[in-house]
Amino acid sequence: MSEEKILSTIKAIWIEEMDVPPGEHHKIRPESDFLAIGGDSMKFVRVIARLEDAFSISIDEQEMQKMLTLNAQAAYVQQALGAAAK
Amino acid sequence: MKIGLISPKGGFWLRPEDFDEICRGNEQALKYQFYYRGLSAALPVIAGLTPKGHEITIIDENIESIDLSAPYDIVGITSITQQATRAYQIADAFRTRGVPVVIGGIHATMLPEEAKLHADSVVIGEAELTWGDLLADAAAKRLKPFYRSDERADLSQAPLPRYDLIAGKGYEVYWVQTTRGCPHDCEFCAASKVFGSQYRCKTASQVIAEIDHLRQHAGKFRLCFADDNFFIRRDVYEPLMDYLKAAKISWIAQTDVSLAEKDAVLATLADSGCVFVLIGFESLNESVLTGLDARDWKRGKSARYGEYVRKIQSSGVGVHASFIFGIDGDDESSFDRVIDFVKENSVFAVQAAALMPLPGTRTREKLMAEQRVLDTPWENYTTFGVNYIPRAMTPETLRTGLLKVYQTAASPEHFWNTMRYFKGVARERIRRTKEQV
Numbered sequence: 001m002s003e004e005k006i007l008s009t010i011k012a013i014w015i016e017e018m019d020v021p022p023g024e025h026h027k028i029r030p031e032s033d034f035l036a037i038g039g040d041s042m043k044f045v046r047v048i049a050r051l052e053d054a055f056s057i058s059i060d061e062q063e064m065q066k067m068l069t070l071n072a073q074a075a076y077v078q079q080a081l082g083a084a085a086k
Numbered sequence: 087m088k089i090g091l092i093s094p095k096g097g098f099w100l101r102p103e104d105f106d107e108i109c110r111g112n113e114q115a116l117k118y119q120f121y122y123r124g125l126s127a128a129l130p131v132i133a134g135l136t137p138k139g140h141e142i143t144i145i146d147e148n149i150e151s152i153d154l155s156a157p158y159d160i161v162g163i164t165s166i167t168q169q170a171t172r173a174y175q176i177a178d179a180f181r182t183r184g185v186p187v188v189i190g191g192i193h194a195t196m197l198p199e200e201a202k203l204h205a206d207s208v209v210i211g212e213a214e215l216t217w218g219d220l221l222a223d224a225a226a227k228r229l230k231p232f233y234r235s236d237e238r239a240d241l242s243q244a245p246l247p248r249y250d251l252i253a254g255k256g257y258e259v260y261w262v263q264t265t266r267g268c269p270h271d272c273e274f275c276a277a278s279k280v281f282g283s284q285y286r287c288k289t290a291s292q293v294i295a296e297i298d299h300l301r302q303h304a305g306k307f308r309l310c311f312a313d314d315n316f317f318i319r320r321d322v323y324e325p326l327m328d329y330l331k332a333a334k335i336s337w338i339a340q341t342d343v344s345l346a347e348k349d350a351v352l353a354t355l356a357d358s359g360c361v362f363v364l365i366g367f368e369s370l371n372e373s374v375l376t377g378l379d380a381r382d383w384k385r386g387k388s389a390r391y392g393e394y395v396r397k398i399q400s401s402g403v404g405v406h407a408s409f410i411f412g413i414d415g416d417d418e419s420s421f422d423r424v425i426d427f428v429k430e431n432s433v434f435a436v437q438a439a440a441l442m443p444l445p446g447t448r449t450r451e452k453l454m455a456e457q458r459v460l461d462t463p464w465e466n467y468t469t470f471g472v473n474y475i476p477r478a479m480t481p482e483t484l485r486t487g488l489l490k491v492y493q494t495a496a497s498p499e500h501f502w503n504t505m506r507y508f509k510g511v512a513r514e515r516i517r518r519t520k521e522q523v
Contacts, residue, residue: 019334038306040336042361042404045505049512061506065498 001081006055007074013050014070017043030071044068055081087159087225088141090180091129094165094172095147099469108492123148124259125252127312128164128191131263133248135217144251147172154179160224163205164191167276167444170464174204181206186229188220192276193464196446198232208232211280212266214239238281241266241288246299253303260300261312264293264322268314270342271380272368273448274410274441277314283380285318290325301333308361311339316363317351327351327358338406340364343387346394356402356515362434363398364406367391370423374415395431402511404434404504409491412441412476412484421487425494432507436495438488439469441476 007030014020014028018039027037034044048059051073057080059067067073125146133142145152154176161180165173170193177187181204190209194201198208207229209216215235223229249260265288266281300307309330316339317323330337336359343365345351368384369375375385387394395405409424428436443450443459444467453459458475466473470488472481479487494500 040361041501041505042356042402042508045508046512048505049509049516052509052513053516059509061502061509064505064509065502 003074003078006077007070009054010051010070010073010077013047013054014039017047017050028070030074031069034068051077057081057084087221088157089136089143090156090158090161091132091142091144092152092161092163092176093125093129093146093148094163094169094176096169096172096465097148097468098166098168104489105470105492108489108496124257124261124310125255126164127247127261127263130247130249130252131244132162132164132213132217133251134245135214136221137218140221142248142251146252146255149255152176155183158185160186160188160221162188162190165189165193166191167193167464167467169193172465177204186224188229192280193445195280196276196444202231206231210234212239214244238266238284238286241286242292244288244292246296249296249300250303253300257304257307259308259310260304261310262293262296262300263312264288264316264326265313265318269380270383272366272378274444276444276446279446281314285315287319287322290322293322293326294329297329297333297335307335309335309337311337313340315341317341317345317348323351327354331358335359336361338362338364340366342366343391343394346397352398352401360403362404362406364408364437366408368408368410369413369416369420370409370427371416371420374413374420376415378413392427392431395433399432399434399507400511402508402515404508406435406437407433408437408439410439410441411487412472412479414477416476417478418483418487421490424491428491428495429500429503432504433495434504434508436491437469438491438495440472440484440488441474442467442469442471443474
């Protein structure tokens with residue numbers, strides 16, 4: 001899966017979980033911090049659970065701690081998918 | 087008249103520096119505290135009770151400064167015990183300039199004579215039944231020293247609180263009240279003394295109108311329901327939860343462990359936007375709970391506290407568990423018991439507080455009679471302040487114990503363990519949704 005596709009899938013999950021209005025989607029940037037832009041911890045775990053489900057991967061709490069930005073989540077997903085492909 | 091309504095600097099959850107040190111590096115501990123930082127609903131309610139034709143300004147000293155030279159015709163100040171000293175300083179400053187001052191709120195209701203030393207008038211009890219008369223008397227320059235309502239307000243007739251007057255202050259969280267009163271009548275609770283043991287409710291449509299009013303003026307926000315127990319009247323909370331779900335508003339509320347027995351509520355709670363519920367467990371020690379509330383209700387439930395937490399949290403909603411330490415019968419072992427409980431049950435968040443001898447409570451009466459209330463200033467009446475001599479430990483041991491609980495409950499390690507737990511809950515919910523589809 002392309003990096004772009006992974007990023008857009010994750011962004012769509014963020015938008016849904018945080019109920020970001022259509023006119024404000026641009027505010028979610030690759031470097032945006034989930035908690036800083038209005039997410040809370042329950043929404044965060046729902047995002048992580050949805051990533052696991054959408055990409056059929058597993059994310060432990062050590063990894064979760066490093067995944068507060070869109071970029072970090074996309075990088076982890078890409079790495080996990082790559083590892084699975086091998 | 088030009089009316090200034092003031093909430094003095096301070097609050098129940100003010101944190102000392104050593105607590106902040108513990109929380110450093112734990113975004114979540116700081117985040118859930120943030121939920122309690124909005125302005126209490128008291129001043130918007132008072133503004134809502136004010137007849138048209140007056141010019142009202144609401145000032146929250148926690149986020150803005152007070153212009154003590156402002157040309158008010160009357161100033162109203164509300165305060166809890168922790169804010170009382172500052173309330174009196176503000177009142178004295180305005181009265182020096184000849185501006186009449188009215189003080190109300192829980193502390194003034196419990197100690198009206200003390201408040202009267204700094205005010206022209208004191209509102210005792212709920213203001214709904216006296217505020218109109220007070221304003222008329224103020225306009226006629228014949229304020230009475232005390233305005234006392236012997237009856238309690240009918241909340242179904244309560245006017246819309248004036249959230250529009252505070253919407254521009256940049257709050258991310260607003261407090262809304264749907265009920266007043268609590269039948270548990272715990273011996274340490276001052277709110278029960280003011281609001282009584284009978285539940286009084288607004289209608290669902292009233293509360294929805296209040297939130298709609300907020301949405302018109304405040305943009306995006308989260309809600310804190312100020313009720314002692316949100317889940318009492320099904321005809322109120324059910325339509326409200328449907329509304330909150332449709333409006334996609336995140337919210338929190340206070341309740342008791344009986345929520346765990348309400349399966350229909352738990353089935354829809356997370357989807358309605360509820361993030362966590364604050365529950366007063368008070369203690370894990372049965373002997374401490376004995377006699378704490380009027381019917382020993384909490385003691386009767388205490389053996390199943392862990393089961394209740396797990397059941398509520400398995401719905402995808404966190405439990406913010408509140409414990410009080412240092413009640414007679416309590417000893418140092420309670421700190422470790424609570425720490426173990428918090429770890430074993432992946433408790434979302436914890437409030438560890440010292441028993442507080444608040445004016446007007448049975449707790450204070452008892453401790454005063456035993457000469458165990460310390461001569462501490464009202465500013466020390468926060469959840470962290472130790473203002474009395476516990477029976478089985480020193481005040482310092484009690485305070486150190488509170489910090490010890492937070493060292494676990496607010497640690498990054500516990501937070502991420504809890505997040506792992508809730509991720510499992512979220513996965514299960516995804517699985518069930520797929521099955522249903």
